[in-house]
Each structure stands twice: as structure tokens, then as C-alpha cells.
Amino acid sequence: MGKLAEIKTKENSASVTAFIERIPDEQKRKDSEVILKMMEKATKEKPKMWGSSMIGFGNMRYKSPATGREVDWFKIGFAPRKANLSLHLTLDIKKHGDALEKLGKHKTGVGCLYINKLADVDLKVLEQMINTAAKAKAGAQ
Numbered sequence: 001m002g003k004l005a006e007i008k009t010k011e012n013s014a015s016v017t018a019f020i021e022r023i024p025d026e027q028k029r030k031d032s033e034v035i036l037k038m039m040e041k042a043t044k045e046k047p048k049m050w051g052s053s054m055i056g057f058g059n060m061r062y063k064s065p066a067t068g069r070e071v072d073w074f075k076i077g078f079a080p081r082k083a084n085l086s087l088h089l090t091l092d093i094k095k096h097g098d099a100l101e102k103l104g105k106h107k108t109g110v111g112c113l114y115i116n117k118l119a120d121v122d123l124k125v126l127e128q129m130i131n132t133a134a135k136a137k138a139g140a141q
Helices: 016-021 026-043 093-103 123-135
Strands: 048-050 054-057 060-063 070-073 076-080 085-088 112-115
Touching: 016 026, 016 048, 016 054, 026 054, 026 076, 026 085, 026 123, 076 123, 093 112, 093 123
Parallel strands: none
Antiparallel strands: 048 054, 054 076, 060 070, 076 085, 085 112
């Protein structure tokens, strides 16, 4: 069994609603509410704050294939950042290649999908990606 690593970003009891209400950019606030509803519907879980700026749904233990370290993390989530909306849908976003081609304007990181605003993407494709990620087994994403 791997060693459980202590990470800075942890689930906490801060209010998700209050956090979203404090987003200064009106469009980002509205987009965050839409993503929140999509993820809640897909996971059938209540959102939780993780750290000071991430919203997560569900819990899983992730084991790094490289180091064997384990961390407790959310299954899917997002963070409304100043530059963009950062969606954490999977451990390997490239596995969603077909959907990404149809999605619209976005960027990707290792496990993140970055969207400037929802108007830039096809919401049906995004919702399909969120649903797929929510159903995936931990580690099999």
C-alpha cells in the first residue's frame, strides 16, 4: 500500500454558494453556476470547497503511478480562475480526444480543461464529458 501524502488543498466546510457569489466577473460567476449544476447532476453529490478556490464533487484516493504516493482528492471539480475556468474531469484529459475536437475553444493540461467562457464551447459536448468523467472509476479515467 502506498504512503498517503499530506496535501495543502483539502476538502473543507466553506460555503460553495458564498464562494461563487464573491466571483467579481459576472460572466464567470454565471458560467460557474452552470458548471456547478452540470457536475451536481452528473455526480448526484453535493459540491464541497477544496482549499480556497476549488469546488469538488465526490471523493477518491488517487495513487500516483510514478511515485506510489496516495492522496485524497475529489472525483471531478472545477475552479473559476482569473484567466479561465479550470475543469478537473479526469486524470488524463487526452482520453477525451473525440469530445475535445467537438468542444470548441479550449486548452488542456495534463488533467485539466481550460475554458475562457461557456459561450466558447458546445454545452452538450461539455455536459457529455462531465457525465463520462463522473461515471469513470477512480484510476480508470
